[in-house]
Amino acid sequence: MGISVGLVGLGAFMRSFAKLYASHPLVDRVAFCDREADRVAKYAKNPVFAKKFREGDAYPSLDAICKADLDALVIITQPWLHAPQCVQALESGKHVYSAVPIVSLPDSDEMLDWCDKLVKTVQKTGKHYMLGETTYYRPEAMYCRRRAKEGAFGDFVYAEGEYYHDLDNSLRDVKRHREASQAGQEWVEIKKKYKARGAIAGPMDYPTHSTCGPICVMNAHATKVSCFSYKSTDPKDESYFEGALANETALCRMSNNAVVRINEFRKVAHPGSEIFRVFGTEGTFREESWRDRKTTTPLTMQEMRDELPSEVYKALDLGVRMWNAVEEGKDPGYYKDKDFAPADVAKAVYGGHGGSHAFLTHEFISSVAEDRVPAINVWEAARYMSLGIAAHRSALKGGELVDVADWGDAPK
Numbered sequence: 463m464g465i466s467v468g469l470v471g472l473g474a475f476m477r478s479f480a481k482l483y484a485s486h487p488l489v490d491r492v493a494f495c496d497r498e499a500d501r502v503a504k505y506a507k508n509p510v511f512a513k514k515f516r517e518g519d520a521y522p523s524l525d526a527i528c529k530a531d532l533d534a535l536v537i538i539t540q541p542w543l544h545a546p547q548c549v550q551a552l553e554s555g556k557h558v559y560s561a562v563p564i565v566s567l568p569d570s571d572e573m574l575d576w577c578d579k580l581v582k583t584v585q586k587t588g589k590h591y592m593l594g595e596t597t598y599y600r601p602e603a604m605y606c607r608r609r610a611k612e613g614a615f616g617d618f619v620y621a622e623g624e625y626y627h628d629l630d631n632s633l634r635d636v637k638r639h640r641e642a643s644q645a646g647q648e649w650v651e652i653k654k655k656y657k658a659r660g661a662i663a664g665p666m667d668y669p670t671h672s673t674c675g676p677i678c679v680m681n682a683h684a685t686k687v688s689c690f691s692y693k694s695t696d697p698k699d700e701s702y703f704e705g706a707l708a709n710e711t712a713l714c715r716m717s718n719n720a721v722v723r724i725n726e727f728r729k730v731a732h733p734g735s736e737i738f739r740v741f742g743t744e745g746t747f748r749e750e751s752w753r754d755r756k757t758t759t760p761l762t763m764q765e766m767r768d769e770l771p772s773e774v775y776k777a778l779d780l781g782v783r784m785w786n787a788v789e790e791g792k793d794p795g796y797y798k799d800k801d802f803a804p805a806d807v808a809k810a811v812y813g814g815h816g817g818s819h820a821f822l823t824h825e826f827i828s829s830v831a832e833d834r835v836p837a838i839n840v841w842e843a844a845r846y847m848s849l850g851i852a853a854h855r856s857a858l859k860g861g862e863l864v865d866v867a868d869w870g871d872a873p874k
Contacts, residue, residue, distance in 0.1 A: 471537060485826065537559065590833075597816075673849045707857060
Protein backbone atom coordinates (compact mmCIF):
# COMPACT_ATOMS: atom_id res chain seq x y z
CA MET A 463 0.00 0.00 0.00
CA GLY A 464 1.21 3.47 -0.89
CA ILE A 465 0.60 6.78 0.86
CA SER A 466 -2.71 8.62 0.48
CA VAL A 467 -2.40 12.42 0.46
CA GLY A 468 -4.96 15.21 0.58
CA LEU A 469 -3.99 18.55 -0.98
CA VAL A 470 -5.64 21.40 0.94
CA GLY A 471 -5.75 24.89 -0.56
CA LEU A 472 -5.67 24.74 -4.35
CA GLY A 473 -4.46 28.26 -5.00
CA ALA A 474 -1.50 29.49 -7.02
CA PHE A 475 1.25 27.98 -4.85
CA MET A 476 -0.29 24.49 -4.76
CA ARG A 477 0.19 24.32 -8.53
CA SER A 478 3.93 23.99 -7.90
CA PHE A 479 3.47 20.97 -5.63
CA ALA A 480 0.38 19.09 -6.83
CA LYS A 481 2.18 17.54 -9.80
CA LEU A 482 5.06 16.44 -7.57
CA TYR A 483 2.88 14.79 -4.93
CA ALA A 484 0.74 13.13 -7.59
CA SER A 485 3.74 11.65 -9.38
CA HIS A 486 5.78 10.54 -6.36
CA PRO A 487 6.19 6.74 -6.56
CA LEU A 488 5.21 6.23 -2.90
CA VAL A 489 1.87 8.03 -3.36
CA ASP A 490 -1.00 5.93 -4.69
CA ARG A 491 -3.98 8.19 -3.88
CA VAL A 492 -4.48 11.96 -4.11
CA ALA A 493 -7.47 13.94 -2.80
CA PHE A 494 -8.35 17.62 -3.24
CA CYS A 495 -9.82 20.19 -0.87
CA ASP A 496 -10.71 23.85 -1.27
CA ARG A 497 -13.55 26.15 -0.27
CA GLU A 498 -13.69 27.40 -3.87
CA ALA A 499 -15.60 24.65 -5.70
CA ASP A 500 -14.27 25.59 -9.14
CA ARG A 501 -10.69 24.96 -7.99
CA VAL A 502 -11.54 21.45 -6.79
CA ALA A 503 -13.36 20.68 -10.04
CA LYS A 504 -10.39 21.82 -12.12
CA TYR A 505 -7.98 19.52 -10.29
CA ALA A 506 -10.42 16.60 -10.27
CA LYS A 507 -10.75 16.80 -14.06
CA ASN A 508 -7.02 17.11 -14.75
CA PRO A 509 -5.82 13.91 -16.50
CA VAL A 510 -2.47 14.16 -14.69
CA PHE A 511 -4.25 12.87 -11.56
CA ALA A 512 -6.47 10.28 -13.26
CA LYS A 513 -4.66 7.19 -11.94
CA LYS A 514 -4.54 8.37 -8.33
CA PHE A 515 -7.76 10.37 -7.88
CA ARG A 516 -11.04 8.79 -6.80
CA GLU A 517 -14.32 10.48 -7.62
CA GLY A 518 -15.27 10.78 -3.95
CA ASP A 519 -11.98 12.41 -2.96
CA ALA A 520 -13.10 15.99 -3.61
CA TYR A 521 -13.80 17.92 -0.41
CA PRO A 522 -15.33 21.38 0.21
CA SER A 523 -13.77 22.01 3.63
CA LEU A 524 -10.99 21.08 6.01
CA ASP A 525 -13.60 19.56 8.32
CA ALA A 526 -14.68 17.23 5.54
CA ILE A 527 -11.25 16.07 4.44
CA CYS A 528 -10.16 15.54 8.06
CA LYS A 529 -12.87 12.84 8.26
CA ALA A 530 -11.51 11.04 5.20
CA ASP A 531 -9.34 7.91 5.49
CA LEU A 532 -6.18 9.63 4.26
CA ASP A 533 -2.67 9.23 5.65
CA ALA A 534 -1.53 12.83 5.28
CA LEU A 535 -2.59 16.36 4.38
CA VAL A 536 -0.55 18.98 2.54
CA ILE A 537 -1.81 22.36 3.76
CA ILE A 538 -0.98 25.28 1.48
CA THR A 539 -3.44 27.95 2.57
CA GLN A 540 -3.11 31.53 3.80
CA PRO A 541 -0.41 32.14 6.46
CA TRP A 542 -2.80 33.14 9.24
CA LEU A 543 -4.61 29.79 8.89
CA HIS A 544 -1.64 27.42 8.96
CA ALA A 545 -1.26 26.61 12.66
CA PRO A 546 -4.94 26.12 13.57
CA GLN A 547 -5.52 24.03 10.45
CA CYS A 548 -2.44 21.91 11.13
CA VAL A 549 -3.51 21.29 14.72
CA GLN A 550 -6.95 20.20 13.50
CA ALA A 551 -5.45 17.90 10.88
CA LEU A 552 -3.01 16.31 13.34
CA GLU A 553 -5.81 15.73 15.84
CA SER A 554 -7.82 14.00 13.12
CA GLY A 555 -5.04 11.43 12.77
CA LYS A 556 -3.25 12.84 9.74
CA HIS A 557 0.43 13.55 9.18
CA VAL A 558 0.81 17.17 8.06
CA TYR A 559 2.94 19.17 5.67
CA SER A 560 2.46 22.94 6.05
CA ALA A 561 3.44 25.83 3.85
CA VAL A 562 5.51 28.48 5.63
CA PRO A 563 5.45 29.94 8.16
CA ILE A 564 3.99 28.05 11.14
CA VAL A 565 1.59 30.98 11.38
CA SER A 566 1.76 34.71 10.66
CA LEU A 567 -0.17 37.12 12.88
CA PRO A 568 0.45 40.68 14.11
CA ASP A 569 0.56 39.41 17.71
CA SER A 570 3.72 37.81 19.14
CA ASP A 571 1.95 36.17 22.08
CA GLU A 572 -0.55 34.47 19.79
CA MET A 573 2.18 33.18 17.50
CA LEU A 574 4.16 31.76 20.43
CA ASP A 575 0.98 30.12 21.73
CA TRP A 576 0.42 28.47 18.34
CA CYS A 577 4.01 27.21 18.26
CA ASP A 578 3.46 25.71 21.71
CA LYS A 579 0.12 24.15 20.70
CA LEU A 580 1.65 22.66 17.59
CA VAL A 581 4.58 21.07 19.44
CA LYS A 582 2.24 19.65 22.07
CA THR A 583 -0.18 18.34 19.45
CA VAL A 584 2.62 16.50 17.64
CA GLN A 585 3.74 15.02 20.95
CA LYS A 586 0.19 14.02 21.90
CA THR A 587 -0.88 12.52 18.58
CA GLY A 588 2.39 10.92 17.53
CA LYS A 589 1.79 12.21 13.99
CA HIS A 590 4.48 13.89 11.91
CA TYR A 591 4.52 17.60 11.09
CA MET A 592 6.82 19.08 8.48
CA LEU A 593 7.25 22.73 7.56
CA GLY A 594 7.81 23.38 3.86
CA GLU A 595 10.67 25.83 4.28
CA THR A 596 12.32 26.14 0.90
CA THR A 597 15.69 27.43 2.12
CA TYR A 598 16.37 24.09 3.82
CA TYR A 599 16.54 22.38 0.42
CA ARG A 600 18.26 25.06 -1.59
CA PRO A 601 21.53 23.64 -2.99
CA GLU A 602 23.56 26.02 -0.82
CA ALA A 603 21.98 24.69 2.38
CA MET A 604 22.41 21.06 1.36
CA TYR A 605 26.07 21.67 0.56
CA CYS A 606 26.74 23.54 3.80
CA ARG A 607 25.12 20.82 5.92
CA ARG A 608 27.39 18.25 4.28
CA ARG A 609 30.47 20.40 4.99
CA ALA A 610 29.32 21.04 8.56
CA LYS A 611 28.93 17.29 9.12
CA GLU A 612 32.54 16.85 7.96
CA GLY A 613 33.67 19.54 10.41
CA ALA A 614 35.00 21.66 7.54
CA PHE A 615 33.80 24.95 9.05
CA GLY A 616 35.71 24.39 12.29
CA ASP A 617 33.98 26.39 15.00
CA PHE A 618 31.08 28.50 13.76
CA VAL A 619 31.67 32.16 14.56
CA TYR A 620 29.17 34.17 12.50
CA ALA A 621 26.35 33.79 9.98
CA GLU A 622 23.94 35.97 8.03
CA GLY A 623 20.49 35.21 6.70
CA GLU A 624 18.52 37.61 4.56
CA TYR A 625 15.27 37.78 2.67
CA TYR A 626 14.94 40.88 0.50
CA HIS A 627 11.54 41.09 -1.21
CA ASP A 628 10.49 44.62 -2.06
CA LEU A 629 6.75 45.27 -2.03
CA ASP A 630 6.91 46.36 -5.69
CA ASN A 631 8.46 43.01 -6.65
CA SER A 632 5.11 41.15 -6.82
CA LEU A 633 4.03 41.62 -3.19
CA ARG A 634 1.25 44.08 -4.01
CA ASP A 635 -0.15 41.52 -6.45
CA VAL A 636 0.17 38.72 -3.89
CA LYS A 637 -1.79 40.76 -1.36
CA ARG A 638 -4.46 41.61 -3.91
CA HIS A 639 -4.79 37.99 -5.00
CA ARG A 640 -5.02 36.65 -1.45
CA GLU A 641 -7.65 39.16 -0.41
CA ALA A 642 -9.81 38.27 -3.42
CA SER A 643 -10.53 34.78 -2.05
CA GLN A 644 -13.09 33.82 0.62
CA ALA A 645 -10.38 33.27 3.21
CA GLY A 646 -8.72 36.54 2.18
CA GLN A 647 -11.90 38.51 2.76
CA GLU A 648 -12.19 36.98 6.22
CA TRP A 649 -8.61 38.05 6.95
CA VAL A 650 -9.35 41.63 5.89
CA GLU A 651 -12.02 41.77 8.61
CA ILE A 652 -9.90 40.01 11.23
CA LYS A 653 -7.00 42.43 10.63
CA LYS A 654 -9.26 45.33 11.58
CA LYS A 655 -9.58 43.90 15.09
CA TYR A 656 -5.82 43.66 15.49
CA LYS A 657 -5.40 47.20 14.22
CA ALA A 658 -8.05 48.50 16.62
CA ARG A 659 -6.06 47.23 19.59
CA GLY A 660 -2.81 48.74 18.29
CA ALA A 661 -1.06 45.60 16.98
CA ILE A 662 1.90 46.37 14.70
CA ALA A 663 3.03 43.75 12.21
CA GLY A 664 6.45 43.39 10.57
CA PRO A 665 8.39 41.10 8.22
CA MET A 666 9.79 39.13 11.17
CA ASP A 667 6.26 37.72 11.53
CA TYR A 668 7.22 35.63 8.47
CA PRO A 669 10.95 34.99 9.08
CA THR A 670 11.64 31.45 7.95
CA HIS A 671 13.35 32.18 4.62
CA SER A 672 16.10 34.09 6.42
CA THR A 673 16.38 32.21 9.70
CA CYS A 674 16.44 28.68 8.29
CA GLY A 675 19.87 28.80 6.63
CA PRO A 676 22.04 29.69 9.65
CA ILE A 677 19.99 27.51 12.02
CA CYS A 678 19.92 24.36 9.89
CA VAL A 679 23.59 24.57 8.88
CA MET A 680 24.98 25.28 12.36
CA ASN A 681 22.43 23.01 14.07
CA ALA A 682 22.05 25.74 16.67
CA HIS A 683 19.24 28.02 17.80
CA ALA A 684 18.97 31.63 18.90
CA THR A 685 18.94 32.35 22.63
CA LYS A 686 18.89 36.18 22.69
CA VAL A 687 18.16 38.81 20.06
CA SER A 688 18.19 42.57 19.56
CA CYS A 689 16.38 44.01 16.56
CA PHE A 690 15.92 47.41 14.92
CA SER A 691 13.39 48.41 12.30
CA TYR A 692 12.60 50.77 9.45
CA LYS A 693 9.11 52.05 8.68
CA SER A 694 8.31 53.28 5.17
CA THR A 695 8.00 57.05 4.86
CA ASP A 696 6.26 56.92 1.47
CA PRO A 697 2.52 57.59 1.89
CA LYS A 698 1.82 55.50 -1.22
CA ASP A 699 2.95 52.42 0.69
CA GLU A 700 0.35 52.71 3.45
CA SER A 701 -2.23 50.66 1.55
CA TYR A 702 0.24 47.76 1.58
CA PHE A 703 1.90 48.06 4.98
CA GLU A 704 -1.19 49.32 6.88
CA GLY A 705 0.97 50.57 9.75
CA ALA A 706 3.37 47.63 9.74
CA LEU A 707 7.14 47.86 9.91
CA ALA A 708 8.80 47.55 6.49
CA ASN A 709 12.28 46.25 7.38
CA GLU A 710 13.77 44.54 10.44
CA THR A 711 17.41 43.73 11.25
CA ALA A 712 18.22 41.36 14.11
CA LEU A 713 21.47 40.43 15.83
CA CYS A 714 21.35 37.12 17.70
CA ARG A 715 23.41 35.14 20.17
CA MET A 716 23.21 31.46 19.26
CA SER A 717 23.30 28.33 21.41
CA ASN A 718 26.73 27.47 19.95
CA ASN A 719 28.05 30.93 20.96
CA ALA A 720 28.13 32.19 17.36
CA VAL A 721 26.55 35.50 16.34
CA VAL A 722 23.93 35.71 13.58
CA ARG A 723 22.53 38.70 11.70
CA ILE A 724 19.08 38.34 10.13
CA ASN A 725 17.55 40.82 7.66
CA GLU A 726 13.89 40.75 6.61
CA PHE A 727 13.26 43.65 4.18
CA ARG A 728 10.09 44.56 2.26
CA LYS A 729 11.16 48.09 1.26
CA VAL A 730 14.53 48.01 -0.48
CA ALA A 731 15.97 48.84 -3.91
CA HIS A 732 17.19 45.33 -4.61
CA PRO A 733 16.22 42.63 -7.14
CA GLY A 734 15.47 40.28 -4.28
CA SER A 735 17.39 37.53 -2.51
CA GLU A 736 16.87 34.57 -0.21
CA ILE A 737 20.41 33.72 0.84
CA PHE A 738 22.71 33.09 3.79
CA ARG A 739 26.43 33.11 4.58
CA VAL A 740 28.22 31.05 7.22
CA PHE A 741 31.67 31.83 8.64
CA GLY A 742 33.85 29.40 10.61
CA THR A 743 37.35 29.27 12.03
CA GLU A 744 38.46 26.88 9.24
CA GLY A 745 36.03 27.44 6.38
CA THR A 746 33.43 29.88 5.12
CA PHE A 747 30.54 29.69 2.68
CA ARG A 748 29.32 32.78 0.86
CA GLU A 749 28.09 33.76 -2.61
CA GLU A 750 28.04 30.16 -3.91
CA SER A 751 31.69 29.65 -2.98
CA TRP A 752 33.65 27.70 -0.40
CA ARG A 753 36.53 29.67 1.09
CA ASP A 754 39.40 29.04 3.44
CA ARG A 755 42.35 31.26 4.35
CA LYS A 756 44.08 30.77 0.99
CA THR A 757 41.58 29.73 -1.66
CA THR A 758 38.10 30.42 -3.01
CA THR A 759 36.27 27.58 -4.78
CA PRO A 760 33.23 28.60 -6.86
CA LEU A 761 30.47 25.98 -6.85
CA THR A 762 27.70 25.15 -9.31
CA MET A 763 24.13 24.41 -8.26
CA GLN A 764 24.54 20.77 -9.29
CA GLU A 765 27.74 20.39 -7.25
CA MET A 766 25.98 21.72 -4.17
CA ARG A 767 22.68 19.88 -4.56
CA ASP A 768 22.04 16.47 -3.00
CA GLU A 769 20.74 13.73 -5.28
CA LEU A 770 17.18 12.46 -5.26
CA PRO A 771 16.79 8.66 -5.45
CA SER A 772 16.82 7.79 -9.15
CA GLU A 773 13.37 6.20 -9.10
CA VAL A 774 11.92 9.33 -7.47
CA TYR A 775 13.65 11.63 -9.93
CA LYS A 776 12.35 9.65 -12.91
CA ALA A 777 8.79 9.56 -11.57
CA LEU A 778 8.76 13.30 -10.86
CA ASP A 779 10.27 13.98 -14.28
CA LEU A 780 7.43 12.07 -15.96
CA GLY A 781 4.82 13.79 -13.80
CA VAL A 782 6.16 17.22 -14.67
CA ARG A 783 6.19 16.33 -18.38
CA MET A 784 2.54 15.28 -18.17
CA TRP A 785 1.64 18.47 -16.31
CA ASN A 786 3.41 20.66 -18.85
CA ALA A 787 1.64 18.92 -21.73
CA VAL A 788 -1.79 19.44 -20.16
CA GLU A 789 -0.99 23.09 -19.40
CA GLU A 790 -0.17 23.53 -23.10
CA GLY A 791 -3.38 21.85 -24.21
CA LYS A 792 -1.64 18.68 -25.39
CA ASP A 793 -2.20 15.02 -24.57
CA PRO A 794 -0.64 14.14 -21.17
CA GLY A 795 1.76 11.72 -22.84
CA TYR A 796 3.03 14.24 -25.39
CA TYR A 797 6.43 14.70 -23.76
CA LYS A 798 6.80 11.14 -22.43
CA ASP A 799 9.48 10.01 -24.88
CA LYS A 800 11.04 13.42 -25.51
CA ASP A 801 14.24 14.48 -23.77
CA PHE A 802 14.42 17.84 -22.05
CA ALA A 803 17.63 19.83 -22.16
CA PRO A 804 19.53 19.42 -18.85
CA ALA A 805 18.75 22.97 -17.74
CA ASP A 806 15.05 22.43 -18.42
CA VAL A 807 15.04 19.17 -16.49
CA ALA A 808 16.67 20.80 -13.49
CA LYS A 809 14.17 23.63 -13.49
CA ALA A 810 11.14 21.45 -14.10
CA VAL A 811 11.81 18.48 -11.83
CA TYR A 812 13.34 20.27 -8.86
CA GLY A 813 10.79 23.08 -8.94
CA GLY A 814 11.00 26.65 -7.70
CA HIS A 815 12.74 28.40 -4.81
CA GLY A 816 16.20 27.23 -5.80
CA GLY A 817 15.03 23.76 -6.84
CA SER A 818 13.72 22.91 -3.37
CA HIS A 819 10.19 21.75 -4.18
CA ALA A 820 10.99 18.18 -5.20
CA PHE A 821 13.15 17.64 -2.11
CA LEU A 822 10.44 19.00 0.19
CA THR A 823 7.90 16.66 -1.39
CA HIS A 824 10.18 13.63 -1.17
CA GLU A 825 11.22 14.31 2.42
CA PHE A 826 7.63 14.53 3.63
CA ILE A 827 6.36 11.49 1.76
CA SER A 828 9.37 9.34 2.69
CA SER A 829 9.10 10.37 6.37
CA VAL A 830 5.47 9.24 6.40
CA ALA A 831 6.30 5.99 4.60
CA GLU A 832 9.19 5.27 6.99
CA ASP A 833 7.35 6.59 10.06
CA ARG A 834 10.24 8.82 11.07
CA VAL A 835 10.55 12.42 12.22
CA PRO A 836 10.99 14.61 9.10
CA ALA A 837 13.99 16.87 8.69
CA ILE A 838 12.03 20.14 9.06
CA ASN A 839 10.07 18.87 12.04
CA VAL A 840 7.99 20.92 14.47
CA TRP A 841 10.92 21.53 16.85
CA GLU A 842 13.15 22.73 14.01
CA ALA A 843 10.33 24.85 12.55
CA ALA A 844 9.61 26.46 15.92
CA ARG A 845 13.23 27.61 16.10
CA TYR A 846 12.93 29.39 12.75
CA MET A 847 9.75 31.05 13.95
CA SER A 848 10.65 31.94 17.53
CA LEU A 849 13.74 33.89 16.43
CA GLY A 850 11.54 36.13 14.28
CA ILE A 851 8.91 36.50 17.00
CA ALA A 852 11.50 37.59 19.57
CA ALA A 853 13.16 39.90 17.04
CA HIS A 854 9.88 41.67 16.28
CA ARG A 855 9.25 42.09 20.02
CA SER A 856 12.68 43.65 20.34
CA ALA A 857 12.07 46.01 17.40
CA LEU A 858 8.86 47.25 19.00
CA LYS A 859 10.89 47.96 22.14
CA GLY A 860 13.58 49.94 20.32
CA GLY A 861 16.15 47.15 20.15
CA GLU A 862 15.85 45.83 23.68
CA LEU A 863 17.58 42.45 24.21
CA VAL A 864 14.91 39.71 24.26
CA ASP A 865 15.10 36.02 25.18
CA VAL A 866 14.14 33.56 22.43
CA ALA A 867 11.70 30.75 23.26
CA ASP A 868 12.75 27.18 22.52
CA TRP A 869 11.03 23.77 22.74
CA GLY A 870 14.15 21.63 22.60
CA ASP A 871 15.48 19.16 20.06
CA ALA A 872 13.43 16.72 18.04
CA PRO A 873 13.32 13.21 19.50
CA LYS A 874 15.81 10.79 17.96
